[in-house]
Amino acid sequence: MSTELEQRPGGQHRSDEPDAVIKVRDLRVAFGEKVIMDGLNLDVFRGEILGFVGGSGQGKSVLTRTILGLVRKSRGTIEVFGEDIDHLDQAAKRTLERRFGVMFQQGALFSALSVKQNIQVPMREYLKLSPALLDEMAMLKLEMVGLPPDAADKAPSELSGGMIKRAALARALALDPEIVFLDEPTSGLDPIGAAEFDELIMTLKHTLGLTVFMVTHDLDSLYSACDRIAALADKRVIAVGTLETMLASDHPWLKAYFGGQRARARLPSGH
Amino acid sequence: MAGRGAAAERISLRIMASLDSAEPQAVFRDDAGTLAVVLAGSWSADRAPRVEELAHEIGERIAKVSRATLDLSAVVRLDTLGAYVLSRLKTQRAEAGGAIEFVSQKPEHTVLLAEVDVHDCSVVPTVRHFGIVNVLVNIGKAVVRFGRDMVGGAMFLGEVVVGSLGVVLGPRKFRGPSLVNQIELIAFNGAPIIMLISFLVGCIVAQQGIFQLQQFGATVFVVNLTGILILRELSVLLTSIMIAGRSGSAFTAEIGSMKMREEIDALRVMGLDPIEVLVVPRILALIISLPILTFISAMAGLTGAGLVAWLYGGIGMDTFLARLQSVITWKHFAVGLIKAPFMAFVIGLIASIEGLAVKGSAESLGRQVTASVVKSIFMVIVVDGLFAMFFASIEF
Numbered sequence: 306m307s308t309e310l311e312q313r314p315g316g317q318h319r320s321d322e323p324d325a326v327i328k329v330r331d332l333r334v335a336f337g338e339k340v341i342m343d344g345l346n347l348d349v350f351r352g353e354i355l356g357f358v359g360g361s362g363q364g365k366s367v368l369t370r371t372i373l374g375l376v377r378k379s380r381g382t383i384e385v386f387g388e389d390i391d392h393l394d395q396a397a398k399r400t401l402e403r404r405f406g407v408m409f410q411q412g413a414l415f416s417a418l419s420v421k422q423n424i425q426v427p428m429r430e431y432l433k434l435s436p437a438l439l440d441e442m443a444m445l446k447l448e449m450v451g452l453p454p455d456a457a458d459k460a461p462s463e464l465s466g467g468m469i470k471r472a473a474l475a476r477a478l479a480l481d482p483e484i485v486f487l488d489e490p491t492s493g494l495d496p497i498g499a500a501e502f503d504e505l506i507m508t509l510k511h512t513l514g515l516t517v518f519m520v521t522h523d524l525d526s527l528y529s530a531c532d533r534i535a536a537l538a539d540k541r542v543i544a545v546g547t548l549e550t551m552l553a554s555d556h557p558w559l560k561a562y563f564g565g566q567r568a569r570a571r572l573p574s575g576h
Numbered sequence: 577m578a579g580r581g582a583a584a585e586r587i588s589l590r591i592m593a594s595l596d597s598a599e600p601q602a603v604f605r606d607d608a609g610t611l612a613v614v615l616a617g618s619w620s621a622d623r624a625p626r627v628e629e630l631a632h633e634i635g636e637r638i639a640k641v642s643r644a645t646l647d648l649s650a651v652v653r654l655d656t657l658g659a660y661v662l663s664r665l666k667t668q669r670a671e672a673g674g675a676i677e678f679v680s681q682k683p684e685h686t687v688l689l690a691e692v693d694v695h696d697c698s699v700v701p702t703v704r705h706f707g708i709v710n711v712l713v714n715i716g717k718a719v720v721r722f723g724r725d726m727v728g729g730a731m732f733l734g735e736v737v738v739g740s741l742g743v744v745l746g747p748r749k750f751r752g753p754s755l756v757n758q759i760e761l762i763a764f765n766g767a768p769i770i771m772l773i774s775f776l777v778g779c780i781v782a783q784q785g786i787f788q789l790q791q792f793g794a795t796v797f798v799v800n801l802t803g804i805l806i807l808r809e810l811s812v813l814l815t816s817i818m819i820a821g822r823s824g825s826a827f828t829a830e831i832g833s834m835k836m837r838e839e840i841d842a843l844r845v846m847g848l849d850p851i852e853v854l855v856v857p858r859i860l861a862l863i864i865s866l867p868i869l870t871f872i873s874a875m876a877g878l879t880g881a882g883l884v885a886w887l888y889g890g891i892g893m894d895t896f897l898a899r900l901q902s903v904i905t906w907k908h909f910a911v912g913l914i915k916a917p918f919m920a921f922v923i924g925l926i927a928s929i930e931g932l933a934v935k936g937s938a939e940s941l942g943r944q945v946t947a948s949v950v951k952s953i954f955m956v957i958v959v960d961g962l963f964a965m966f967f968a969s970i971e972f
Contacts, residue, residue: 434657446656480621
């Protein structure tokens with residue numbers, strides 16, 4: 306699965322080798338005395354959906370936040386699109402951030418703005434659109450994530466949990482990003498809603514050529530949506546690869562994670 | 577067909593050769609009744625102004641012919657915005673009875689065009705009323721809201737009374753530590769700023785009084801003026817307004833943020849009455865603290881007045897105190913202190929009601945805190961006016 310490359314619309318890249326859009330090397334992150342990550346390596350390839358698993362409090366979200374520059378690292382390098390993020394000036398960083406879309410766990414929609422205005426925030430900031438097109442583009446993004454048009458003028462507090470997730474995804478997609486970070490996108494959704502969300506992410510990956518970095522606990526998402534899985538334990542990535550690799554691993558945490566009652570019930574036949 | 581394709585290819589090659597930047601471009605070519613439009617460059621969001629302009633131009637040119645083709649072979653980059661603009665052209669043309677065909681697009685463009693194609697993204701304009709209708713609607717809404725506030729306030733008053741009765745009848749439910757904690761926050765921490773403000777206002781009133789009374793040679797009456805004014809009105813009003821701003825807003829924010837995070841509901845399902853747990857201790861703490869603060873405020877105010885009378889009016893401290901003793905009866909002193917617990921009750925009640933009225937968003941919390949302070953100060957002044965009439969009629 307990992308060698309299967311999706312061609313991004315308009316992208317110039319064409320190669321048989323996987324092209325790592327995010328390359329993390331020897332990363333160390335510590336909060337005071339407490340070391341969260343030490344010697345962590347990870348590659349995210351273009352056009353894949355990478356599922357990132359790990360126990361609670363192991364620092365899954367911290368890694369995402371470190372890549373996004375929200376948390377400081379004490380050692381190591383992070384390369385995004387082949388550029389070391391430490392060596393970028395302010396302007397280059399801005400340009401880079403435009404190629405990211407982030408969906409936070411609680412949505413992080415601005416509560417003072419309507420859903421439509423939320424989606425338009427990055428568009429207003431970075432693009433020069435006529436007011437009519439600005440509205441239409443916001444409606445298009447809403448439609449793409451499967452929200453009804455009447456959700457546009459609602460306040461975030463009027464939305465259900467699933468709708469908040471979708472609206473947050475629409476905002477993350479506002480600038481047609483190349484990499485989308487999803488922090489537990491299906492948590493708090495019912496199984497049907499979660500399955501729909503997985504399908505939505507896969508559709509968007511195909512149509513928009515997205516690379517998706519997904520922190521998740523949802524075993525169904527791992528089985529159905531993710532091309533590769535990376536597992537975080539003992540302050541580093543202990544295994545990365547397809548589901549088969551995960552199942553074949555000897556690491557006790559992985560054995561417990563994928564060998565538990567809940568996991569076995571979902572195993573594809575043959576395992 | 578083959579000839580047209582080759583022609584388009586030649587044009588697109590020429591465009592690509594001349595194309596250094598990725599600026600979006602469109603070249604028009606009339607081909608036996610069919611308008612061939614060759615698109616090139618980057619049709620993406622960062623080139624939005626040019627993309628819109630070109631789309632408009634293409635739309636106008638296409639409107640004159642029955643059939644048109646859009647050749648996407650030389651498009652370097654196409655994103656959702658570019659795809660949407662092109663697909664909107666096609667839809668609009670189809671509605672007008674014409675036809676547009678996309679040709680030689682890359683496979684990923686086909687997928688993207690299909691994704692944005694089905695969507696109807698026209699924005700439904702919202703209906704707005706203007707002028708007199710709007711004014712009337714707003715007045716009506718305000719009246720209804722005022723009525724609801726009154727009814728809601730009365731109902732809440734009942735709940736608080738029931739909650740307090742519960743505490744009185746079952747002292748086991750009395751939350752001592754919570755009460756002491758609140759008294760510390762309200763009275764102890766609030767005392768310095770209230771003393772300072774009262775002191776300054778005492779100084780100012782005395783200075784103005786002396787300045788005006790000098791003209792009649794009645795400087796010494798400034799003692800009557802400041803004594804009665806501070807004890808009867810100023811101390812309790814200043815304290816109430818400060819407490820409404822300081823502690824009332826804090827109550828609303830505390831209770832409101834608990835409401836936002838469903839903590840109030842959590843209390844309810846545990847069988848705890850939020851009124852009893854959160855509201856009663858706070859209101860009780862206010863009722864105990866406000867008379868204390870009013871007394872402190874009065875003393876600070878009189879100190880300020882005495883100081884100014886001495887330094888500015890030439891009235892010695894012993895004269896000031898002797899005169900104060902003769903004109904101020906216990907009645908004046910009592911009037912201020914009697915009013916204080918009622919003010920405390922009004923502030924506590926409004927702060928709690930507004931806190932419990934908070935809805936899901938942080939914005940609503942901010943709105944409710946503002947409403948709490950404004951309503952508290954307004955009601956404090958109204959209640960003070962009622963007391964003034966009451967005391968005047970019983971000649972107290």
